[in-house]
């Protein structure tokens with residue numbers, strides 16, 4: 001049994017989809033990040049970075065104590081290693097899969113997050129920041145489009161954890177003003193993955209993005225803003241004022 005510490009966001013859905021695809025039993029523990037559910041000392045013991053998702057595996061493949069894993073890319077790799085699924089055995093294809101997985105967690109995800117922040121959450125508009133991150137996100141979407149013009153899936157012929165890392169954020173890119181119609185290869189890939197039964201289970205009603213996380217002009221209360229970006233979020237890390 002695996003505990004999935006989850007918020008209904010693209011990062012959370014990466015893991016619910018992977019667990020469904022791999023047929024692993026899990027218990028969904030939902031957090032409302034606007035309300036600061038992830039800022040507790042209990043959650044610090046699972047993820048010292050206080051972000052979702054995280055898992056606790058009560059039956060780790062190496063035995064012993066329950067094992068906690070944070071960072072969505074590390075969780076996907078852990079689950080692929082545990083099950084021998086969704087990461088190609090062929091060393092070349094495996095290397096390609098890990099390149100695209102890393103590209104998502106180190107590039108597409110953070111850049112998309114900043115584009116989202118400055119377009120949707122910043123207390124005042126900062127045109128330079130909006131332009132900088134939106135343009136970089138658009139460039140990354142073109143990189144994805146070009147790859148999916150060469151191969152069916154990110155790693156090549158096989159669906160892998162690289163696709164799972166990238167897929168949930170594609171619909172969120174529309175919310176920050178990316179014109180998805182410009183990327184037909186990405187659309188073809190998105191539709192093929194959306195039709196997978198395990199993917200549908202991994203984003204079913206209890207895991208679907210709530211409207212409040214998808215608003216273009218998000219209006220947070222001061223308490224919610226503090227939980228997400230301000231003093232409450234910062235002071236959750238021990239040692240911070």
Ligand SMILES: N[C@@H](CCC(=O)N[C@@H](CS)C(=O)NCC(=O)O)C(=O)O
Pocket residue numbers: 007009010011012033038050051052053070071072073105109227228229233
């Ligand atoms: N690099 C992390 C990013 C995780 C992340 O930023 N999670 C968001 C939800 S999508 C979160 O927990 N936000 C709450 C906060 O920043 O306070 C990963 O890939 O797991």
